Amino acid sequence: MKAEFTAEELDFQSEVKTFLNDEFPAEYREKVDANVRLNKDELVNWQKILFKKGWAAPSWPKEYGGTGWSQVQKYIFATEMGLIGAPEPIPFGMKMVAPIIMAYGNDEQKARFLPDILESNVWWCQGYSEPNSGSDLASLKTSAVRDGDHYIVNGAKTWNTYGQYADWIFCLVRTETTAKKQEGISFLLIDMHSPGISLKPIVLIDGHPEVNEIFFDDVRVPAENLIGEENKGWTYAKVLLTHERTGISGVPRGKKRLSSLKRIARETDDGFGSSMMENDAFKNKIAALEIDLEAIEYAELRTLASVSAGKAPGPESSILKIVGTELAQRIDEAFVELAAYHCLPFVPDQFEDGFQGDYISPGTSASAALTYFNNRKATIYGGSNEIQRNIICKAVLGL
Amino acid sequence: MDFSYSEVQQMLQDSVKKFVSKNYDFDTRSKIIESDSGYSEENWKLFAELGWLTVPFSEEDGGLGGSAVDLMVMMEEFGKANLVEPYLPSVVLCGCLISELATGEVKEQMLGKLVGGDLQLALAASETGSRFNSSKVATTAKSNGNSIVINGRKIAVLNGSNANELLVVARESGGEVDADGISVFLVNPDTPGVTVRSFTNIDGQKSSEIDFTDVTVAASARLGEQGKALMAIEKVIDKAIIAVSAEAVGVLETLLQKTVEYSKTRKQFGTVIGTFQALQHRMADMFIECQLARSIVVMAAMKLDGSAGQTEKTKAVSAAKSRVGKAIRKVSQEAVQIHGGIGVTNELDVGHYFKRATALEIMFGNTDYHIERFASL
Incomplete structure (x- = not known):
C-alpha cells in the first residue's frame, strides 16, 4: 500500500498549481471567494484559457483533443482546481454528451460537434427529466415521431440547468411505445434555436432561476441528429451514468x-x-x-x-x-x-x-x-x- | 392530568383556523410579501378586532391573561399558515417588553394603541457581535444633562421598516457583556441620526439593519430603571422562544402533512412513492419528531405559566428551543427531499415552509446554543 504521489506526479502537481495561480483570473477568484456566481462569458472564457493550454478536456482521449492523462493526473488536476475555486468544465457538453458522441456517434457527428465542445464555442444542456419522470427516468414521454428526414418532437423536459444559455440540448425521447419502457428511448441532439422550442425559467428557493422547463411543440429535428441506433438511447445514457x-x-x-x-x-x-x-x-x-x-x-x-x-x-x-x-x-x-x-x-x-x-x-x-x-x-x-x-x-x- | 385546551384556547385556535382558511392561501401570502410593508394592514386590523393582539398580556394590562399556553396555541396556527404579519416583533417582543418595563401613562397608552392595532413596534437588540447573548451590548447610551445620546448598530430588527417606534437596547454603563448597565429606550425612527436599511428575510418577513449615530432622545424615553433592563429582556425573549417554537411545530406538522399527501399522489415506477418503505419509515420518523417537538413545547409553556423557579423556567425554554431545532432540521429537510426537485422551487409552498423553519431554528439561539445554555444552568 502506498498513498504518495510519484516524483513525476508531484512535478505535474506543481505545474498545475503554477498554471492555475498564473492563469485563473484574479477577478474570477475574488468573485468565487465572495460567493458570487461567474457569468456565462466568464465561464466560457475560463474554458478557453484551459483550451489554450491543452487542458480543456482532462477526461477525453488524446485523439479528440483530450489530455490523455492518467487517473491520478486527472485527480490532481481536479483537486488543484477545486482548492483554488476554479470552476470545473461545464459538464453538459464536456462530460455528458461528448463521451456519448465519441462512443456511439458517427464520424460526421464527431467532426461536427466535438471540436466546438472542446473549444467551448457551443453551450449544451441536458434534456432528461420530465415533470412526471424524475427518479423513474425511463418512464419519459417526450415523443419523437419520424417524418421523412426529420423527427417531430413534442413534450416537455424539466430541471434543465442553464438552459437559458444553451445552444444545443441532448435529449432522451420516446421513439416507440413498447411493453418495456426502457426499450423505446432514443438519444437525440436538438438545436435550441429550432422553431417550437420555448423555455420557462424555474426560480429555486434561493431566488436564482438556475433551471428551466423546456417545451417542444412540433419541433422538427433532422434525423441525422440521432445518436447511434433508434430505441437504444437508454443503453447509451446508462453507460454515461457510470462514466466520469x-x-x-x-x-x-x-x-x-x-x-x-x-x-x-x-x-x-x-x-x-x-x-x-x-x-x-x-x-x-x-x-x-x-x-x-x-x-x-x-x-x-x-x-x-x-x-x-x-x-x-x-x-x-x-x-x-x-x-x-x-x-x-x-x-x-x-x-x-x-x-x-x-x-x-x-x-x-x-x-x-x-x-x-x-x-x-x-x-x-x-x-x-x-x-x-x-x-x-x-x-x-x-x-x-x-x-x-x-x-x-x-x-x-x-x- | 389534562392536556386539553381550555374553552378560551379552543376558541382562539378556531378563530385563527377560520381566518387562515378564508384569508391566507399561498398566493395571498406571496402578494402580501411583495407589498411595500410586507404585511397586510387589513389583516392587522382584523387581528385587533378578533382580540389576538391582547393574547400575551395580563388582564391588568388589558390583555387576555398573558399565558404562554395561550400564545402557543395561537402561534402554532400562525405557523401552519406561514403567516408573515409582524405579530412576534410588534406584539410579543415589544408589547411584552413595554408591559415589563414601562409604567403609568406611557404603558397604558402604548399597550392601548398596540392591542387596538394602531401601533407597529420593533425591537432593536441584536448586534453584529452579540450572537444570541442578550447581555452583549456594544451600543452606548450616554447621559447628557436631560437627554441621552445613542450610538451603535443593530441588526435583525424585525419589522424595523414598519415601526412607528423602536425599542432600542443600549448600554449606559459597565463592560460589553455585563448584566448591569443595560437600558431600553423608545426612539422614533424619524429622529436625526437613525438610518434604517430594510430588506426581506429568507422567510418573507421584513427586517432592518439600523445605525444610530449621535441619536439624541429625552431621558424620559428610557423604559424602566436605569441600567436594569436585562432581566426583563431575557424574560421576554424566553416568552418569544415559546412563541417561535410553537410556530415551528405548526410549520413542521404542515410540512409532514404536505409530504404525506404528496407521497400518496406522486407516481414513479408505476406506483405512488408513498408505497416505498424507504420513504414510509422516514415519514414515520418525521411524525415522531413532530410529536416530540409538540410535547416539549407544551412542557415549556406550562412550566413558564406555572410556579417553578426562574432557573427551571429558563432550562425548560432552552430544552424546548434546542429540541425543536433538532426536529426542524430533520422534518424540514426530509420534506424537501421526499418532494424531490419541486421541493426546492419557489413555486411550491413547501420550500417556503422550509425557509421559515430555517429562520425559526436560528432565532433567539440555535440548537447548539440552547443545549449549552441548558447544560450551564
Missing part, C-alpha cells in the same frame, strides 16, 4: 469550504467575547466534518486506484455521490449556524454579477442560507440519493 465518476465527491471543494469555515469561525464573536472557533460544540463539529472528509478522500483514492488498475468504476460512484453530497450539505448547515442572524436577510442580488449598493451582513455571511437552500438539490439530482442507495442494495449487497 471521479471528482464527484467534491473533496477539494469541501476542503476549501472547511478552511473558509474555520477562518470565519475565528473572526466570529460567540457573543461572550471569544471566537466561535473557541466554542467547543462548533469546534467539534468542524473536526467531525474534517474527519468525514478525510474518509471520503481515501474512499475516492481507493476507487481511483482500482480504476487505474483497469477495473470499471461500479457502485463506488454511488457511494461517493451519496457521501459527497451529504457532507457538502452538512458543511452548508455549519455555515448557517456560524452566520446565525447574518444569514436571515434574503438578498440574492448581493451575490449576483455586478451588484452595486450597500451590503447587508458582513462578508459572505448573507449567502450562507442561500447556499444551504440551493444545495438541497444535490441529494436530489443526478440520480437521487435514494436511487443511489437502491443501486448499492442491488449491485453490492445482492438484495
Whole structure:
C-alpha cells in the first residue's frame, strides 16, 4: 500500500498549481471567494484559457483533443482546481454528451460537434427529466415521431440547468411505445434555436432561476441528429451514468469550504467575547466534518486506484455521490449556524454579477442560507440519493 | 392530568383556523410579501378586532391573561399558515417588553394603541457581535444633562421598516457583556441620526439593519430603571422562544402533512412513492419528531405559566428551543427531499415552509446554543 504521489506526479502537481495561480483570473477568484456566481462569458472564457493550454478536456482521449492523462493526473488536476475555486468544465457538453458522441456517434457527428465542445464555442444542456419522470427516468414521454428526414418532437423536459444559455440540448425521447419502457428511448441532439422550442425559467428557493422547463411543440429535428441506433438511447445514457465518476465527491471543494469555515469561525464573536472557533460544540463539529472528509478522500483514492488498475468504476460512484453530497450539505448547515442572524436577510442580488449598493451582513455571511437552500438539490439530482442507495442494495449487497 | 385546551384556547385556535382558511392561501401570502410593508394592514386590523393582539398580556394590562399556553396555541396556527404579519416583533417582543418595563401613562397608552392595532413596534437588540447573548451590548447610551445620546448598530430588527417606534437596547454603563448597565429606550425612527436599511428575510418577513449615530432622545424615553433592563429582556425573549417554537411545530406538522399527501399522489415506477418503505419509515420518523417537538413545547409553556423557579423556567425554554431545532432540521429537510426537485422551487409552498423553519431554528439561539445554555444552568 502506498498513498504518495510519484516524483513525476508531484512535478505535474506543481505545474498545475503554477498554471492555475498564473492563469485563473484574479477577478474570477475574488468573485468565487465572495460567493458570487461567474457569468456565462466568464465561464466560457475560463474554458478557453484551459483550451489554450491543452487542458480543456482532462477526461477525453488524446485523439479528440483530450489530455490523455492518467487517473491520478486527472485527480490532481481536479483537486488543484477545486482548492483554488476554479470552476470545473461545464459538464453538459464536456462530460455528458461528448463521451456519448465519441462512443456511439458517427464520424460526421464527431467532426461536427466535438471540436466546438472542446473549444467551448457551443453551450449544451441536458434534456432528461420530465415533470412526471424524475427518479423513474425511463418512464419519459417526450415523443419523437419520424417524418421523412426529420423527427417531430413534442413534450416537455424539466430541471434543465442553464438552459437559458444553451445552444444545443441532448435529449432522451420516446421513439416507440413498447411493453418495456426502457426499450423505446432514443438519444437525440436538438438545436435550441429550432422553431417550437420555448423555455420557462424555474426560480429555486434561493431566488436564482438556475433551471428551466423546456417545451417542444412540433419541433422538427433532422434525423441525422440521432445518436447511434433508434430505441437504444437508454443503453447509451446508462453507460454515461457510470462514466466520469471521479471528482464527484467534491473533496477539494469541501476542503476549501472547511478552511473558509474555520477562518470565519475565528473572526466570529460567540457573543461572550471569544471566537466561535473557541466554542467547543462548533469546534467539534468542524473536526467531525474534517474527519468525514478525510474518509471520503481515501474512499475516492481507493476507487481511483482500482480504476487505474483497469477495473470499471461500479457502485463506488454511488457511494461517493451519496457521501459527497451529504457532507457538502452538512458543511452548508455549519455555515448557517456560524452566520446565525447574518444569514436571515434574503438578498440574492448581493451575490449576483455586478451588484452595486450597500451590503447587508458582513462578508459572505448573507449567502450562507442561500447556499444551504440551493444545495438541497444535490441529494436530489443526478440520480437521487435514494436511487443511489437502491443501486448499492442491488449491485453490492445482492438484495 | 389534562392536556386539553381550555374553552378560551379552543376558541382562539378556531378563530385563527377560520381566518387562515378564508384569508391566507399561498398566493395571498406571496402578494402580501411583495407589498411595500410586507404585511397586510387589513389583516392587522382584523387581528385587533378578533382580540389576538391582547393574547400575551395580563388582564391588568388589558390583555387576555398573558399565558404562554395561550400564545402557543395561537402561534402554532400562525405557523401552519406561514403567516408573515409582524405579530412576534410588534406584539410579543415589544408589547411584552413595554408591559415589563414601562409604567403609568406611557404603558397604558402604548399597550392601548398596540392591542387596538394602531401601533407597529420593533425591537432593536441584536448586534453584529452579540450572537444570541442578550447581555452583549456594544451600543452606548450616554447621559447628557436631560437627554441621552445613542450610538451603535443593530441588526435583525424585525419589522424595523414598519415601526412607528423602536425599542432600542443600549448600554449606559459597565463592560460589553455585563448584566448591569443595560437600558431600553423608545426612539422614533424619524429622529436625526437613525438610518434604517430594510430588506426581506429568507422567510418573507421584513427586517432592518439600523445605525444610530449621535441619536439624541429625552431621558424620559428610557423604559424602566436605569441600567436594569436585562432581566426583563431575557424574560421576554424566553416568552418569544415559546412563541417561535410553537410556530415551528405548526410549520413542521404542515410540512409532514404536505409530504404525506404528496407521497400518496406522486407516481414513479408505476406506483405512488408513498408505497416505498424507504420513504414510509422516514415519514414515520418525521411524525415522531413532530410529536416530540409538540410535547416539549407544551412542557415549556406550562412550566413558564406555572410556579417553578426562574432557573427551571429558563432550562425548560432552552430544552424546548434546542429540541425543536433538532426536529426542524430533520422534518424540514426530509420534506424537501421526499418532494424531490419541486421541493426546492419557489413555486411550491413547501420550500417556503422550509425557509421559515430555517429562520425559526436560528432565532433567539440555535440548537447548539440552547443545549449549552441548558447544560450551564
